Amino acid sequence: MYDAYKDSELIIGLVAPLGVNINIVEDIIRNYIKQFKYDLHTIKLSDIIKKLPYKRQEVVEDTPYNRIYTLMEAGNELRKNTKNYILTMYAILDIYRKRTNDQPLKKTAHLIRQFKHPEEVMLFRRVYTHGFFLLGINSSYANRLKYLKKELGINKDSAKFLMKKEHSADYLQRLFSINHLC
Numbered sequence: 001m002y003d004a005y006k007d008s009e010l011i012i013g014l015v016a017p018l019g020v021n022i023n024i025v026e027d028i029i030r031n032y033i034k035q036f037k038y039d040l041h042t043i044k045l046s047d048i049i050k051k052l053p054y055k056r057q058e059v060v061e062d063t064p065y066n067r068i069y070t071l072m073e074a075g076n077e078l079r080k081n082t083k084n085y086i087l088t089m090y091a092i093l094d095i096y097r098k099r100t101n102d103q104p105l106k107k108t109a110h111l112i113r114q115f116k117h118p119e120e121v122m123l124f125r126r127v128y129t130h131g132f133f134l135l136g137i138n139s140s141y142a143n144r145l146k147y148l149k150k151e152l153g154i155n156k157d158s159a160k161f162l163m164k165k166e167h168s169a170d171y172l173q174r175l176f177s178i179n180h181l182c
Contacts, residue, residue: 009104011128014114016137018166019144042111045087064152084119
């Protein structure tokens with residue numbers, strides 16, 4: 001039975017709050033799967049937000065703060081006006097387009113950066129079943145704040161505002177209701 005799955009296509013999803021350095025996690029995953037001669041294809045849901053035409057909130061990337069804030073607003077607007085899993089539908093389409101004759105890609109792992117809503121996770125679970133693995137990455141509030149300040153150059157008050165916004169009840173991202181799904 002093992003031989004039938006040894007070259008299987010993998011789907012790895014990441015869940016992390018704002019301020020966790022996902023780049024480090026991606027590098028660790030990339031280096032680990034290289035041992036097994038797997039290729040890693042990364043799909044950033046934030047890149048999908050930028051490409052989608054039906055949003056009023058444009059993404060402004062002149063500063064890290066503006067990039068994060070406008071991505072949050074645009075993602076929120078997309079979820080509000082469509083479905084909570086709209087971004088993952090496009091990620092699934094991206095994976096499908098990379099395939100030949102609708103066959104899973106052998107020795108390929110797709111890394112989805114990053115889920116923000118439980119419905120996104122549930123859609124991937126329905127589509128990819130046992131080939132989907134969800135990883136929850138976390139860091140202390142202090143370390144996340146430090147990353148936003150030191151690495152991204154966001155001032156302390158603005159960083160705190162963004163972190164609070166991610167937690168707010170009226171915000172359509174439901175990041176902290178995903179952790180139990182990991």
